[in-house]
Amino acid sequence: MRIAIDAMGGDYAPDEIIAGAVEAVGLLDKSDQVILVGPQDIIEARLSSLEGRDDRISVVHAPDVIGMDETPIESLRRKPRSSIGVISKLAKRDQADAVISAGNTGACVAAFQMRMRNLPGVNRPGIAVVFPTFEGPVTICDVGANIACKPINLHQYGLMASIYSRHLLGIQNPRVGLMSIGQEDAKGNEVVKKARQLLRAEPNINFVGNIEGRDIFKGVCDVAICEGFVGNVVLKLTEGLVDGLFKAIKDELVHEKLGLAMEFEPVMERIYRKYDYNEYGGALLLGVNGTAIICHGASRSRTIRNAILASKKFYTEGVNDKIMERLSETCVRTADAQVT
Amino acid sequence: MRIAIDAMGGDYAPDEIIAGAVEAVGLLDKSDQVILVGPQDIIEARLSSLEGRDDRISVVHAPDVIGMDETPIESLRRKPRSSIGVISKLAKRDQADAVISAGNTGACVAAFQMRMRNLPGVNRPGIAVVFPTFEGPVTICDVGANIACKPINLHQYGLMASIYSRHLLGIQNPRVGLMSIGQEDAKGNEVVKKARQLLRAEPNINFVGNIEGRDIFKGVCDVAICEGFVGNVVLKLTEGLVDGLFKAIKDELVHEKLGLAMEFEPVMERIYRKYDYNEYGGALLLGVNGTAIICHGASRSRTIRNAILASKKFYTEGVNDKIMERLSETCVRTADAQVT
Numbered sequence: 001m002r003i004a005i006d007a008m009g010g011d012y013a014p015d016e017i018i019a020g021a022v023e024a025v026g027l028l029d030k031s032d033q034v035i036l037v038g039p040q041d042i043i044e045a046r047l048s049s050l051e052g053r054d055d056r057i058s059v060v061h062a063p064d065v066i067g068m069d070e071t072p073i074e075s076l077r078r079k080p081r082s083s084i085g086v087i088s089k090l091a092k093r094d095q096a097d098a099v100i101s102a103g104n105t106g107a108c109v110a111a112f113q114m115r116m117r118n119l120p121g122v123n124r125p126g127i128a129v130v131f132p133t134f135e136g137p138v139t140i141c142d143v144g145a146n147i148a149c150k151p152i153n154l155h156q157y158g159l160m161a162s163i164y165s166r167h168l169l170g171i172q173n174p175r176v177g178l179m180s181i182g183q184e185d186a187k188g189n190e191v192v193k194k195a196r197q198l199l200r201a202e203p204n205i206n207f208v209g210n211i212e213g214r215d216i217f218k219g220v221c222d223v224a225i226c227e228g229f230v231g232n233v234v235l236k237l238t239e240g241l242v243d244g245l246f247k248a249i250k251d252e253l254v255h256e257k258l259g260l261a262m263e264f265e266p267v268m269e270r271i272y273r274k275y276d277y278n279e280y281g282g283a284l285l286l287g288v289n290g291t292a293i294i295c296h297g298a299s300r301s302r303t304i305r306n307a308i309l310a311s312k313k314f315y316t317e318g319v320n321d322k323i324m325e326r327l328s329e330t331c332v333r334t335a336d337a338q339v340t
Numbered sequence: 341m342r343i344a345i346d347a348m349g350g351d352y353a354p355d356e357i358i359a360g361a362v363e364a365v366g367l368l369d370k371s372d373q374v375i376l377v378g379p380q381d382i383i384e385a386r387l388s389s390l391e392g393r394d395d396r397i398s399v400v401h402a403p404d405v406i407g408m409d410e411t412p413i414e415s416l417r418r419k420p421r422s423s424i425g426v427i428s429k430l431a432k433r434d435q436a437d438a439v440i441s442a443g444n445t446g447a448c449v450a451a452f453q454m455r456m457r458n459l460p461g462v463n464r465p466g467i468a469v470v471f472p473t474f475e476g477p478v479t480i481c482d483v484g485a486n487i488a489c490k491p492i493n494l495h496q497y498g499l500m501a502s503i504y505s506r507h508l509l510g511i512q513n514p515r516v517g518l519m520s521i522g523q524e525d526a527k528g529n530e531v532v533k534k535a536r537q538l539l540r541a542e543p544n545i546n547f548v549g550n551i552e553g554r555d556i557f558k559g560v561c562d563v564a565i566c567e568g569f570v571g572n573v574v575l576k577l578t579e580g581l582v583d584g585l586f587k588a589i590k591d592e593l594v595h596e597k598l599g600l601a602m603e604f605e606p607v608m609e610r611i612y613r614k615y616d617y618n619e620y621g622g623a624l625l626l627g628v629n630g631t632a633i634i635c636h637g638a639s640r641s642r643t644i645r646n647a648i649l650a651s652k653k654f655y656t657e658g659v660n661d662k663i664m665e666r667l668s669e670t671c672v673r674t675a676d677a678q679v680t
Contacts, residue, residue, distance in 0.1 A: 147529045184411070215580065217580040244473065248615070252611055260603055
């Protein structure tokens with residue numbers, strides 16, 4: 001398997017990205033290859049400073065970088081030789097089996113969709129993130145690829161994320177909840193109400209009905225489906241709240257008794273490790289014709305390493321074949337899924 | 341001032357509601373009155389079991405109760421003599437200056453809008469909730485009244501919530517952020533992009549631009565504006581995550597050392613108190629022609645007491661007059677605010 005990595009994406013690129021790739025290579029098979037994409041001189045200099053370079057790591061030159069704040073479509077057009085642009089082209093030309101980037105999320109989604117195209121039957125890809133909750137991992141889809149969501153998209157996110165949850169996380173019959181503002185049928189906007197009908201009619205989804213924001217952490221579902229705007233707010237809110245709460249606890253503890261704060265430190269670290277989304281190594285862009293992972297901008301080497309291992313698992317398990325199979329079986333068609 | 345309270349709303353009604361009303365009366369002015377609305381015999385029995393009944397508390401009979409899971413419009417139609425229906429009618433007939441309920445939120449929003457009508461110039465009311473964050477209180481509007489939001493609604497939420505933040509929370513020039521999925525101009529759906537233009541053009545709003553989910557807890561704004569679906573998810577997610585996180589910490593501490601868990605207990609309680617939204621006594625329905633507060637279904641007497649005091653402040657400060665004044669000054673008109 002050939003895995004192409006954007007060496008220039010994220011706040012800690014290229015050092016942490018390259019370090020993550022080097023770590024991962026040690027855990028991959030002999031026939032696997034990791035392709036680092038970015039300015040050749042920079043990457044080569046970094047690699048040669050590391051001991052014993054593995055010959056399964058190669059470099060493909062991409063002189064340009066898309067900044068985190070640049071407009072996706074415009075920057076891709078203006079910088080065809082950016083690292084995100086080049087990894088996408090490698091996938092398109094069948095020179096890579098998986099692509100990974102911790103760079104500009106919007107540019108990744110646009111480039112991967114444009115170059116890799118959708119899986120047959122998929123209307124719109126969605127980003128699936130795994131939340132390590134207190135009751136087990138919950139896969140949330142979509143967290144930002146599609147902010148003009150149609151009922152058919154939500155239905156397909158339910159199907160795709162179920163398969164992902166089963167084959168990547170080992171959850172046998174994942175319970176799928178639809179994010180809404182109340183559990184009753186009548187709750188939600190028109191898109192959600194229509195999606196609820198489609199999900200209910202789908203025998204291949206273990207649909208448990210509407211869920212509310214609080215339910216994500218209550219163990220009522222293994223997969224939560226929502227449109228990308230809502231999912232993105234959920235993702236970032238969770239991040240901000242957890243950070244803020246731990247900070248507040250620390251401040252209070254120091255105020256209470258310094259010794260208590262020090263005793264609490266290892267507990268906090270253990271919780272952090274246990275509920276650390278970096279463990280899952282980034283988010284899958286489900287529904288593109290290939291294996292595409294988008295990592296958090298703040299990714300360190302561990303996340304990149306785990307993303308590489310996740311891409312390997314996704315590819316080896318044939319998740320996309322299983323998605324296509326399920327989509328061919330479903331009775332829900334685009335025509336049934338219009339909001340009137 | 342006359343404050344009508346739904347004695348039957350919420351998980352702990354009527355006991356905690358009546359207890360909260362009794363507590364509040366002691367803190368109100370001599371001329372103020374609290375009207376408890378619900379089945380007369382039940383309320384009277386409860387009141388007579390309390391010592392020294394204050395003659396500023398009166399009872400208005402309402403035999404029916406709308407359940408937490410009933411469909412709002414249908415239940416209001418079917419139960420015209422429900423406690424929510426009756427408090428709304430008291431406001432409509434100018435027999436109450438404020439209404440408060442911890443009952444079915446959807447039924448409250450529908451009844452208050454229908455009976456009290458909107459303030460002149462307001463297109464759609466919005467529910468404003470105060471989040472006690474680590475960096476100070478943040479007012480979020482809307483959290484569920486309006487899930488088919490137009491740009492003009494978001495603009496008006498910005499105006500109304502600013503005035504609320506200033507006069508109820510004492511924040512002089514509240515910074516207003518628009519909830520989106522990235523800080524850049526180009527981010528967000530069409531409604532958000534258009535609302536951003538309106539907010540930017542508004543001299544009466546201290547607009548700081550787009551915010552992301554994580555920013556709510558980072559002290560970048562005092563007011564966060566969003567459509568009701570997103571706001572409702574934010575509200576409930578925060579609740580679920582905070583509960584879950586404290587539970588996880590407790591479990592880890594007990595696992596680490598029982599003594600540590602016990603030492604941590606008072607710290608946890610202090611944090612809970614400090615960041616407890618009950619302190620603010622429920623959510624204002626901003627934009628109705630009157631004073632209307634909707635409390636959490638799990639409200640205890642303290643929340644009800646604080647809601648009564650908040651309604652008094654809202655009324656006394658003339659917040660609605662200030663909203664109308666601002667709306668008459670704004671250059672933004674409905675016609676400017678269409679999404680093309």
